[in-house]
Amino acid sequence: xxxxxxxxxxxxxxxxxxxxxxxxxxxxxxxxxxxxxxxxxxxxxxxxxxxxxxxxxxxxxxxxxxxxxxxxxxxxxxxxxxxxxxxxxxxxxxxxxxxxxxxxxxxxxxxxxxxxxxxxxxxxxxxxxxxxxxxxx
Numbered sequence: 513x514x515x516x517x518x519x520x521x522x523x524x525x526x527x528x529x530x531x532x533x534x535x536x537x538x539x540x541x542x543x544x545x546x547x548x549x550x551x552x553x554x555x556x557x558x559x560x561x562x563x564x565x566x567x568x569x570x571x572x573x574x575x576x577x578x579x580x581x582x583x584x585x586x587x588x589x590x591x592x593x594x595x596x597x598x599x600x601x602x603x604x605x606x607x608x609x610x611x612x613x614x615x616x617x618x619x620x621x622x623x624x625x626x627x628x629x630x631x632x633x634x635x636x637x638x639x640x641x642x643x644x645x646x647x648x649x
Contacts, residue, residue: 539570556583574605577636595633601644 525544526536534540546563554562560571574582576598582605594609613633621628 539568542568542570574634576634593631595635597635597637599639599644600636601639 522536522541522544525541529536529540542563543559546559546566546568560573563570571583574584574596576582593614594607595613597606597608598604599606614628614631617628617631
């Protein structure tokens, strides 16, 4: 029951993706399989939950301060563990990575006899100039 959609449907999906200028990656085909597995209309949370139960973790959810949800790919092998800074002026999200942050978190957890299994780190910031520099970029 792992692959509910016959391969011939993947060939059709691949041609549609190619026409849109996209590659038919395993993640896209996994999402297609999940969407095609039922005729029910489902929200994104239900779809992601179902994928997660099948050990298919293609997206990571970001929860912003305003309660808005955004999603990014979950390519751990391509993108290292990273954090986010959200510009309060324009809403642009900047990704950053600093290994010392993880080291500090691990040290704190160790001192408490804990091991970090999940981390969520998001900063909010405002532009330091008189005009938000990110709007034009």
